Amino acid sequence: DNGRPVISSGDGRFSMAFRVRAQIDFGAFLQDDPATSTAQYKDLSTGALVRRGFFGVEGKAFKDFWYEFRYNAGGGGGAESGDPAMSIARVAYTGIDHFRVNVGIIEPAFGLEATTSSGQLMFLERPEIENIATDTFGGADARRGIEVAFQHENLFLPGDNLIWTAAFTGSKTTAPGGSAAGHGNGGDEQTQLLSHLSYRFWNDGPSNAIIGADYATILGTGGNVNSYTLQDRPQIRVDGTRLIGAAIGGGNFVSHHGFLIGGHAAANYENFYLGGEYIYYKTDRFNTVTKTADHPDFSGYFLEGSWVLTGEPKTYAVNATNNEIGGFGSPKVANPFSFDGESWGAWELVARYSFTNLDWYRDTPTYGIAGGREGVFDVGLNWYLNNEVKLQFHDSIVHVNKLNAAAGTTQVGQDLNIIGIRLQFSN
């Protein structure tokens, strides 16, 4: 009932579905007066942009094969606004029971919200600690790689669902040039290994409860690249500026490796939902002057909840050939919006608190890292007019605590408020 057009061959061996996803975001940044502010980023940019502009085709090809092909003409704000045009280009083989293999340009299953389709997010962006995980540690879409997944229902308990995936990935398909990812003389590609475990231990009709764990490691930063960066935006991308960020490597230091571990739990009881996740990052660094190694570590977490006011339950995807396997999704609208009759679509109230700490011994001059700490409290109202059109109204209260440098004496953090509105069309 989502109106996704499909063409099929008579014998059912081939099909092609046409997919569209357009997200238009408006964001307003309410900050202190730039004339007196000491913040690093005093005057973030209010405006609108195309966050995602997907067009894609997917379908069955012969027995046991599935393909998906997706372009993206959207992106975030700022210099990095151009998200990769080739977002997904994968072939999935599903010919062995309980297994599937994804090869090509993939989006590996990972974490709690990264297993929710970007078309079904409760908030405008996924939480910072998940974006750091997927961007730096090899997940997210537009990723060259291969993924193997095992999925089994009713394995230990009636109604349970076990999912285990492992992926080996390279860089994103973003326009390369010059650097390691640029495939030029002197720069091999960065590679990562990821693994995701998710278990639904309770299921009662529309209600579900899951626990999960994740691991990812940077096998090598590639070529002559000696550093990487943990960073993200304040959960909206209308202005592309990252308020916090920790560079691993640089100066006297080189870094080629790092890993993360994470755990999450989530459950929906009919139209109520509650979830949370914690992720811990540990990096390897080598001081080329003192010839000593150290291991800066960082962490973050989030807690989120939702209440579908109109009563539709949250949905859980038992299986999927893409990253949505075992993820929570949008409610299915019972009464699509129309002025005739009492049909107002579905309404959902959501809230999330997210905290990310990218400081490590930040008061120590030689080796400390003053990446910054950020807490974001996001409260929102989602209006699903029907299963294709959605409007989201969000307010984020952001607190940034950041020093101008390791052992620096100037606070360059700030308190700000961000209004975010999204219009989405997707099928």
Next chain:
Amino acid sequence: DNGRPVISSGDGRFSMAFRVRAQIDFGAFLQDDPATSTAQYKDLSTGALVRRGFFGVEGKAFKDFWYEFRYNAGGGGGAESGDPAMSIARVAYTGIDHFRVNVGIIEPAFGLEATTSSGQLMFLERPEIENIATDTFGGADARRGIEVAFQHENLFLPGDNLIWTAAFTGSKTTAPGGSAAGHGNGGDEQTQLLSHLSYRFWNDGPSNAIIGADYATILGTGGNVNSYTLQDRPQIRVDGTRLIGAAIGGGNFVSHHGFLIGGHAAANYENFYLGGEYIYYKTDRFNTVTKTADHPDFSGYFLEGSWVLTGEPKTYAVNATNNEIGGFGSPKVANPFSFDGESWGAWELVARYSFTNLDWYRDTPTYGIAGGREGVFDVGLNWYLNNEVKLQFHDSIVHVNKLNAAAGTTQVGQDLNIIGIRLQFSN
């Protein structure tokens, strides 16, 4: 009968049509010998390019909703050749009688020719004064915004058609970066308000007569941006150079506001068509040294006519969810081209004179603006082989009168001739 493929759901609540529009332009610039010419642009670039390369989907989604999603891989010549890839991404709500709302990446209805689809233009480009209006004052495609339209037939007179639209828009979806539109620290988005009025006061079967008026204002240039520019190419974009252009702001001046008013009238009597428009621009400027304000103003007009030699009448769009509302379009081909039988498609003879004056007190040194004056006489022959394939052959006689600077003593204008040919496929 335009062969636009459509997939529909059985209950008629969903549909998806697939749209293609490819325009390949060839242009030859016949100029004076560069060795002796004093013109600012002595040697414009002869060659070919993809003016538009659209692929899109559009259709119905549930009751009262319409969506459109369009990519563009074409553009004009020169540094700005890359027109925005995300050309249209809109949701229209049509659930209230006589009203529609367009939200997302839209192309607002505006002026006389800007309400004609780019696939149905009689000339290769819209007239300069309309391009200046839409580029700088918030229209054209790839525009973030919201538009409300009211449309009513047979309101005051039998056969009449009243259209009134209002739109609030931001920037285009062009790759941002660095500047105000870049959504970086310190740069809010430019915003504009537009309104368009069009009235068909006479209709007699295939014949129509309309009058209309337009207003648009720059609400703010956004962020720390203190200027904007009125400029356009000589109605062909194979070479992207703009022969005339007036920068509002710069030097001692800052400018954040400006408005335009315009009026137009057009009519077709069966296979004959005549139309014209006048637009007046007034800008606000502030001299930061003398602390005084002034208001440079500019204007332009065009007159155009067409005769469909094979007798097919011009068409008028009573209603539409996009910018074509109330616009004039191509004739419908009665006999598609084929060597069998006497079927030569449709042939149309067209001519337009356009004049644009971007000078303001150009003989005065301190505050004068020597943007230049340009007259273009364009005569063309359009061959519609069928409703999908069109060939256009045009010759433009261009006269540019421009000083090298305000109160400058060197004439850097020129007389030139431009041959333009377009091949178009569209469905």
Next chain:
Amino acid sequence: DNGRPVISSGDGRFSMAFRVRAQIDFGAFLQDDPATSTAQYKDLSTGALVRRGFFGVEGKAFKDFWYEFRYNAGGGGGAESGDPAMSIARVAYTGIDHFRVNVGIIEPAFGLEATTSSGQLMFLERPEIENIATDTFGGADARRGIEVAFQHENLFLPGDNLIWTAAFTGSKTTAPGGSAAGHGNGGDEQTQLLSHLSYRFWNDGPSNAIIGADYATILGTGGNVNSYTLQDRPQIRVDGTRLIGAAIGGGNFVSHHGFLIGGHAAANYENFYLGGEYIYYKTDRFNTVTKTADHPDFSGYFLEGSWVLTGEPKTYAVNATNNEIGGFGSPKVANPFSFDGESWGAWELVARYSFTNLDWYRDTPTYGIAGGREGVFDVGLNWYLNNEVKLQFHDSIVHVNKLNAAAGTTQVGQDLNIIGIRLQFSN
């Protein structure tokens, strides 16, 4: 049976087929230790990329017209990774017996492998001498131009097939900017003339034998451009570096013209295939100091063979509206891969030796050109899982002999080994 979805109108006058082609390449470069190597490019970049990411539509429009429209989101490695987004946008007229005309953004038929679709190549890339021919002398896709083709079966002999094409082309649709192709002030477009002749003189059911010849000339390098370059990568593009290359013009020299002639022959006997081609390039150069002209010339060849182990014959395209006219293609898979039953798809063993010589009097200081000589022996195994999914495993043994400059005393060539793997999905 390739599962290409098509929508047609009831009267058969219109159709639209949806095409997808995704090629994900992995490449590993096995070179000497960079610490001791004297090679010009010591450390090529191992990794993966999207070589082609096509989505397109094509079909019939009215009587005698065919259209094709194709986007590309892929490309090669390095700075030039972004292949043109607008890959094909053509209208073909087929209304005169034995003739067709292609206009727009086309890919002219040329040479031996360039008449094979990029989706049906036996190797990862076409041979170097063909890429040099098409890139510099006006072929390949994304090319503005017009092509006329004559094709006739059973003309002189029963079972024969004569093909003759001529094309006039300009530049590619690549994002222009600044240079001649940039359509800026002072730079007309480079233009070329190409002609291709191919004759199938023997046909026996699935078996075919052809001979052919090609000619191409640079009519002018365009605008103020005084040089062009013959160059290519070592038949894999994961690293975009070209190991050899001869610049015609530069220094005291200017060059605006050049031509090539080539000849090829190929045959398949059921599931065995053998082919080869020789191309000779001659350039025109003028020394602006000594006021003398010279004519550096270059050449190259390749020999290739294939054996379809599972017995399916190679295919030959008698006719086509695109560049595949008269070309050899992939075998049609008899038993698509599946774990049920003994269905292992089709397997093909291939080998090619290619040699390219871009040196000209390289031991002479003043006028010699030390472009380099390269021999590549490529052996591969192609696994066609079905008609849509293909995996290719290749190893290339590359020998580069190159001086650091004309009359230079340092050898900057190298011996290296390249592992290449491609996953392809196409319909």
